Amino acid sequence: MGSLDSVAKTVLHRRYLRQDKEGNVVETPDEMFHRVAANLAAAESQFGGDVETTEAQFYEVMSNLDFLPNSPTLMNAGTELQQLAACFVLPIEDSIESIFTAVKQTALIHQSGGGTGFSFSNLRPEGDVVLKTGGVASGPVSFMKVFDTATEQIKQGGRRRGANMSVLDITHPDIEEFITIKAEEDVLRNFNLSVATGEAFWDAYESEETYDIVNPRTGETVRQADPDAMLSQTAEMAWETGDPGILFLDTINEQNPISELGKIEATNPCGEVPELPYEACILGSINLGQHTDNGDVDWEKLRTTVHLAVRFLDNAIEMSEFPVPEIEEMVTKTRRLGLGVMGFHDMLVDLRIPYYSEDAVEFAEELMGFIHDEAWKASKQLANERDPFPAWENSSYEEPVRNVTTTTIAPTGTISLIAGSSASIEPIYSVVYTKQVMGGLEVVNDRFVDIAKKREFYSADLVEKLHGRTTIQDVEAVPDDVKRLFQTAHDVPADHHLKVQAAFQRHVDNAVSKTVNLPQSASVDDIKEIFLSARDLGLKGVTVFRSGAKPEQVLGESPLK
Ligand code: CDP
Incomplete structure (x- = not known):
């Protein structure tokens, strides 16, 4: 088994390992990996596969920390x-x-550890008529508060707080209220917000014309709005609170291989999976730092892990039970997979490529291109062994494949703690910091320590000095080339964050969850520019976070609080 550090052990102990009725932990991390491997390998028996060999492979790949599935698995x-x-x-x-059916379904999903996203765009606006009662409608934002309260009361499986994504179309009459809602204290604490935009809006923006605000109940245009002013208002709130982000629904739907089944209007809480209503997606992430050898990528090992991971996730769909019958039906129809990565920055350090460099962007393309190709080879192979996904005949795919999508980039907020890797495709935040678990555990970047020892500039004093810093660029004791390898999220300018996101997005079927970090001094216009560049780069969505802005509650929360 790979070695779990003290943060990993604490996280597992508190949230993941099985407990008896009295709340005593009754399994070890090793037993957890065996439990998961045995459960997912059991699916092989339905397809004439080799259960025992597969179980051993699944156990190995997880316990070596080469690959981990999402937390609910x-x-x-x-x-x-x-x-x-x-x-x-x-x-x-x-x-x-x-609305209240969805509240109930949300509660059941949160109880089982999942996160939920919704489009509120079909709801009639505040003040509109309610025919049955002759009253007035309360509008999407007030109903979001109902979902928020329900979420507050149900911790996910008793282990973490629930997360939601709320999407509202930029043409909805209540859009201004939606955009500015988080300016209020303590409102929608369990929600991320995203403004949905499409071609009509962007055409109006380009031609400097107004666009239609439409009541979704009647289809009537109720007024005109200025696209530039709306973007500025969105940027202003994102500057202040980190919310809302922007979704590019036209790009998402143009790239949807099963458009015959309907229009995608929303994503999951962190934005990495645009889905049709009632779809669900199981994520898994390859730990890239475990796939290097002597300063180079171990491509053969990576290929093996990708193939195994696709099988693992497809088996997970087979084995998973869902709390709502409509979800069971949709998941079985589309078999959407979300294979991604964590430890991208770790891998760059091993390859001696600075995160903030053009080489990193080029390498990201090569790497994700490889993973994406191999994931599709694996899905095709599974379609031969098993069947193509049932909605395949209604899809744009010519060749039979087992899954509607294979790849996604998730934030890996907790599983990267278990793996001891840098999160997702993000740059590190700090070289030495205290993780707030069990009264505070010090985390020191082990790659930095290795290099410091080899290059003979390591000392306990240096570690002390680096503690809690969000940059090491001004620390003289560290040689310049090493400083460049350990640039943090704060050292990397916003346009480079976007470039990395775009490089991955070009080789990902679903979407990329990435935070575009900005310095405290960034302006509202800077944020507007980021929204526009994200559009130009063909991204599916974008979220910014300005240092010192009101902490973004859903993602910013430590899973251990
Ligand atoms: O690391 P882990 O597998 O726990 O999750 P992640 O990669 O940080 O987040 C992946 C997805 O899990 C999110 O987009 C949400 O859909 C869901 N999630 C959630 O429902 N509740 C949380 N507290 C965190 C994540």
């Missing part, structure tokens, strides 16, 4: 819950019945 596989997916999208139609 680690927590629930082989337990009574058996709900393995992290990412859901639920439909909300313009009726009390539909």
Whole structure:
């Protein structure tokens, strides 16, 4: 088994390992990996596969920390819950019945460890008529508060706080209220917000014309809005609070291989999986730092891990149980997979490529291109062994494949702590810092320590000096080339964050969850520029975070608080 550091052990102990009725932990991390491997390998028997060999492979790949599935799989596989997916999208139609059905479904999903996203765009605006009662409608934002309260009361499987994504179309009459809602204290604490934009809006923006604000109930245009002013207002709130982000729904739907099944209007909480209503996605991430050898990528090992990971995730779909029958039906139809990566910065350090360099962007393309190609080879192979996904005949794919999508970049907020890797495709935050678990555990970047010892500039004093710093660029004791390898999120300018996101997005079927960090001194116009560049780069969505802005509650929260 790979070596788990003290943060990993603490995280597992508090949240992942099985407990008895009294709350005593009754399994070891090793037993957890065996439990998950045995559960997912069991799916092989339905397809005439080799259960025992597969179980051993799944155990190896997880316990070596080469690959980890999303948290619900680690927590629930082989337990009574058996709900393995992290990412859901639920439909909300313009009726009390539909809204409260979705509240109930959300509660059930959160209880099993999943996160939910919704489009509120179909709801009639505040003040509109309610025919049944002759009253007035309260509008999307007030209903979001109902979801928020429900979420607040249900911790996900008793182990973490629930997360939601709310999407509202930029043509909705209540859009200004939606954009500015987080200016209020303590409102929608369990929500990320995203403004949905499409071709009509961007055409109006380009030609400097107004665009239509439409009541979704009647289809009537109720007024005109200025696209530039709307973007500025969105940028202003993102400057202040980190929310809302922007979604490019036209790009998302142009790239949707199953457009015959409907229009995608929302994503899961962190934005990496745009989904049709009632779809769910199980994520898994390859730990890239475990796939280097002597300063180079171990491509053969990476290929093996990708193939195994695709099988693992497809088996997870087979084994997962869902709390809502409509979800079970959709998941079985589309078999959406979310294979991604963590430890990208670790890998760059091993390759001696600075994160903030053109080489890093080029390498990101090569790397994700490889993973993406291999993931599709694996999905094709599975389609031969098993069947293509049932909606394949209604898809744009010519060759039979097992899954509607294979790749995604998730934030890996908790699983990167278990793996001891840098998170997702993000640059590191700090070389030495205190993780707030068990009264505070010091985390020192082990790659930095290795290099410091080899180059003979290591000392306990230096570690002390680096503690809690969000940059080491001004520390004289560290040689310049090493400083460049350990640039942090704060050292990397916003346009480079975007370039890295775009490089990955070009080789990812779903979307990329990435935070574009900005210095405290950044202006509202800087944020507007980022929205425009994100559009130009063909991204599916973008989220910014300005240092010192009101902490973004859903993502910013430590999973251990
Ligand atoms: O590291 P881990 O697998 O726990 O999750 P992540 O990669 O940080 O987040 C992946 C997805 O899990 C998010 O986009 C949400 O859909 C879901 N999630 C959630 O529902 N609740 C949380 N507290 C964190 C994540």
